[in-house]
Amino acid sequence: MNQFQYVRPAEVPAAAKAFTKGPNTHFLAGGTNLIDLMKMGVVVPERLVDINHLPLKKIEKTPGGISIGALATNTEVSIHPLIKESFPLLSLAINAGASPQLRNMATVGGNLMQRTRCPYFFDTTMPCNKRVPGSGCGALEGINRMHAIFGASDKCIAVNPSDMNVALTALDATVHVTGLKGKRAIKFADFHRLPGEHPELDNTLQKGELITSVDIPVSPYNKxxxxxxxxxxxxxxxxxxxxxxxxxxxxxxxxxxxxxxxxxxxxxxxxxxxxxxxxxxxxxxxxxxxxxxxxxxxxxxxxxxxxxxxxxxxxxxxxxxxxxxxxx
Amino acid sequence: MSGKKSNNPSDSEEFLNGTRRDFLKKSSLLTAVALTPGRVVKAAEEQWDEKIAGVFEKVSLHLEVNGVKHTVAVEPRVTLLDLLREQLHLTGTKKGCDRGQCGACTVHVNGVRVNSCLSLAVTNEGKKITTIEGLANGDELHPMQEAFIEHDGFQCGYCTSGQIMSAVACIHEGHAGSEAEIREHMSGNICRCGAYPNIVNAIQAVKNGGQS
CATH class of the missing domain: 3.30.390.50 (CO dehydrogenase flavoprotein, C-terminal domain)
Known part of the structure; x- marks a missing residue:
């Protein structure tokens, strides 16, 4: 793994600031995807901003539903009584993903940021427009068994690997983010994007924006x-x-x-x-x-x-x- | 067992003057030291002051492993797995895939099972780690260790530390209610020898109060 600068801010604004200035920077939460990508040389950060100490872990009732802190682990969400009662689909989806060890580490925010598992993305000797824009797509005419059947482009046919995201989009969740320009809310359906001409962009986050919570509105879809x-x-x-x-x-x-x-x-x-x-x-x-x-x-x-x-x-x-x- | 008897590794001669690799790290460190003052001042201005490490700099880390407190210096890129094996010499935890796919590196952090290969050591400040070396009570094996022997829960043994750590957690979590549930909740631990049926038997035996 390449060396990097390590920063551990205690507050959300400082985290956003550490991200927006200077070298190629990534937030580090559970690390289950990012550390793997760093070992493989797929992502090579010059600075890691460790956000694990930020106060973003709460799962709580709000007037309109339930708010899940971005640093709540997948396990904490899936076993939480409020989630099991109001959004059992979310518990089921989370438990269908990864392993217990990984679910104990992986966070909700990190799950949203999870990169594709396309083998051409992971193999740095292969062309991949998502990893190196303009290098081509190895999967298009390669071994594309795992790949997309909806919304792909001739630049990228990779898929989002998350189970949790499937439930969150069905449940009309909202993603709350904080950046240097302040806070904003993104509808879940607008958070991830289709590859189009820019498969290097998985989502609509601006540079330095940090996911702080994912909110789910109350609904009758719990039976x-x-x-x-x-x-x-x-x-x-x-x-x-x-x-x-x-x-x-x-x-x-x-x-x-x-x-x-x-x-x-x-x-x-x-x-x-x-x-x-x-x-x-x-x-x-x-x-x-x-x-x-x-x-x-x-x-x-x-x-x-x-x-x-x-x-x-x-x-x-x-x-x-x-x-x-x-x-x- | 070395973790239990060793003194603080960062104080030991071995840690300070060890290998060629350490020498190379220290050579690099000289560059980092030259850079430090300005960077730290900048960090304070930016409110990053809780913890910052430069590219070649080691970070001071406090953690408890199998009941023994350690203060160690680690590069930010060192994983918990490598810290345990290479610096604390607790080699019971195995490195399999090193990518979170096999479970051989499973340890407990604050009582919760994780893949230590995907956890940067520096993110474990103040945490309590339990490895396979910490399960036994002196010469008395943990019931799960006994059960793996009794039920032949391994062949080559490479995945066994991870399997046992996961198995202990599986019961604590309340996920050992049936064979299907055990298999689902042990799915993060791969056994290339295919000892799965015996592993399930061992877990069921412990769950049922050690009856085999």
Whole structure:
């Protein structure tokens, strides 16, 4: 690992300041992704700003919902009574990711900042527009089995690897950030971006902006939920496809639906058209089958990930039927 | 066991005048020392004053390992795993993948299991670390260590320290209720020999009060 300057600020404003001035700087939280990337030479910071001492760990009720401090660990969130009661989809999604050891270290803010697991991004001998803009995309005509089927560009077909993000986008979370220019709130759906011409940008954060909390509004989506993750081994692997589903069912009618997919796009993939289709429909296998097809509109596969065109709708269908308590 | 009997490593001759690698670090340190005053002043102005280390500088770190307090000097890029093995000579914790994928380096930090290969040592200021060397009570093995022997929970043994540290945490967390739950919550520890069924048996035996 290359050497770097190490700074440990005690206050949020000082952290932002340490970031914006001087050399190539990164915030360090749980480190489960960044330290790995530094060992591989994929990310080579000249300065690390250790934010672990900042007071950003609280999980608490707010007038409109629940606020999760950016430094709360994945484990702390997934087992928290408020989260389990109000947002069980989030607990399920977090527990589907990584291993217990990693979840004990990884933070909520860090999970949002997690880089793609595309092997061409990790291999510094390969071209990758995300790692070295303009160098090309090794995955486009390479081994692209794990890659995107939605929203990709000819510059990048990598996917966002997070499970937690799938739940947070479905639950309409808001990301609160602080930078030198002050505070602002970013809708979760606007936080991560599609690759377009600039795959080196994973998200819409400005330089030096620090995630301080993720807020989730109260909603009726805490009963009929399911997170289904399909992967190459039973546990501890990144998703080929995952589906997060939350339904608000009254008298066998779907009052509202929240759906998102993971492992299929450069950002957690919210399925708003499918949600609109489901609203007002009766709970039935036939409706869910139609929904799973609507979810696939605009999908495009590459040489080695064509299986996802079949796997993705099947995953949604099964997640919907399980969430609704139907026997498929 | 060296951690328990050793004095503060930073005070020892061995630590100060050890290897060629240390010599090289100290050569670099001379450059850093020359830079220090201005940088520290700047740090204070910027309110970074709690802790700052230059590129070649070592940071003073206090932590407790297996009940023994240590004050050590580490470069910011040193992982907790390397600190334990290379500076504190607690080599029971193994380096497998060094990337958080295998679990061989699992230790407990403030009672919680983590991958020590992905944790920078400097981020563990004031924390309590338990390694495999800290589980036994003198010559009396921890029940999980006994159970791994009893149930043949290993072949080559390389992953075993991590497996045992994880297994102890798995029960503490309340995740040892069934074989499926144990397998899910032990999934961060890979065993290339494939001793998984016996590892599960060992954990179940401890969970059930040591009955095998």
């Amino acid at each position: 009929n939920v399911h997170y289904l993750k399909v992967r190459d081994r039973t546990s501890y692997a990144f998703a080929l496809v995952s589906a997060g589903v939350a339904l608000n069912i009254e008298n066998n009618t779907i009052q509202g639906a929240r759906l998102a997919m993971g492992g299929v796009a450069h950002k957690p993939w919210r399925l708003t058209e499918t949600e609109a289709f489901l609203k007002g429909k009766p709970v039935s296998l036939d409706v869910f089958k139609q929904a799973s097809q609507i979810a696939m509109q605009g999908a495009r596969a590459y040489e080695y990930n064509k299986f996802k065109l079949k796997l993705a709708p099947n995953t949604i269908l099964q997640a919907l039927t399980t969430a609704a308590g139907l026997k498929a």
